[in-house]
Amino acid sequence: MLEEVVATRYVAPLREGGSLPGIVEADDLGTYAMKFTGAGQGRKTLVAEVLCGLLARRLGLRVPDLVVIDLDPVLGLGEPDPEVQELLRGSAGPNLGTAYLSGALGFDALAYAVDAREAGRIVWFDALVNNVDRSWRNPNLLVWQDDLWLIDHGASMIWHHNWPTATASAARSYDATDHALAPFAPDLAAAAAELAPLVTEDLLQEVAAAVPDAWLAGEEGFDTPDAVRGAYVSTLSPRARDIHRRIELGPPDPRLTGRRAGWLVVGEGRGDR
Template sequence: MDHNKADLRTVQVVRYITPLREGGSMPAIAEADDTFTYVLKFRGAGQGPKALIAELIGGEIARALGLRMPEIVFAYLDEAFGRTEPDEEIQDLLKASEGLNLAVHYLSGSITFDTNVTTVDARTASAIVWLDCLLVNVDRTARNTNMLLWHKELWLIDHGASLYFHHSWQNWEEKATQPFSYAKDHVLLKHATELSAVDTAFKAILTPDRINAIVALVPNEWLLIDAPFTTAKEHRQAYATFLNTRIAHSETFVKATTDARQALI
């Protein structure tokens, strides 16, 4: 089976530790056979593999841009795993997630980022806002920042709400060139004063080859589930086309987001 996983490690989940019930998809803290602890994202959860695809693509683009992201790994769940789990809801989730899932390193001791307590410099804030505009990530608000402070450094987590167009694939080519309307709610928008400079730098990094390589990491078995494509190759190419088109037209979302910031302040 081709998982296109040359650049990501694969681990075997050996112990389910505890659910993270604050997450809508009910991720869990789990231990793998490499002795590390991970936040495990299940393909059998409510949004299925699409949330894992968004997590993988979003996280690896963030890493390519130099932003701090915990390591992402493929996490394999054996069919016998979870048979002794007493919670029926969790047992059903584990059964539905047999096979390949996604996990990120658990940052033990980290704390949730609070914009009222910690100030982010303009360059970093602009980089994160630009990233979320690219990914159309609706989930980086004051209500749910999806950022952690770990050893006094800012780390990004949870990009599962990115690329939300892929839940229907309706008018996705048109959406690739549109502004990001949710930018006005971004937790770091007020500090994002260097969007134009970041735009120039990031467009040089995120070449079509770089984007294609990241999208190529998506396993075939996560594709073609509730999607209007004939082959996994066509499905994967649609993600790359969306992202490369959006990067080529980034001035549209940069201008709209800059205007939203001016209205905010």
């Protein structure tokens, strides 16, 4: 289960995202980027964040800590923006918090190199959960303490917006031609060999169990939250076995491959650009 904390102060909105997340402080003295149940994208965004975030962490990928944040809408009364006030009023109760990585920088492929193994692991994982929001236009990757961190998985698993077609949707290929890490020649075969055996039904059930009932209750076509959890498990489990064969990957960028992983050293690779 996710740790549960209580929001003690609403700090500021984060206007980079379409769902208007906010920075909040909580009673555990942590600072979090909070996504709201009352946002336009709805609670399925939060479900995707929990499932994908916890699964990625269990597979050894870096994702900031996730918590459930209980929100009292009174915290937003001093916020001058009416849109934010409305969002807070509509999000009383459990919301999702992601640990705020203070000082993190946005990923830039021309400044920070990723080796083929790490690129392959991330592209394979994004293919598994059908993450359509990790393009070079919007990488949703941060560099913090010299390591690459994955954030914002709310646009993943698009099949859960139409469960009757989920099996057919999950059987489709994954288009990674615009993926932020495609230019680094991701080693997908190695990633599949390493990660696919780890994605067992037991692991999927474990991460699905962490999703609060409140975000699953009342799902059309399902009698209980556990039935919805089972649908996620039965959709992801077979996909893990062969998704690497259905990843459409563009050609690598010779300017980026072969570089030492990490920040570009001043003067390194300049002749390639």
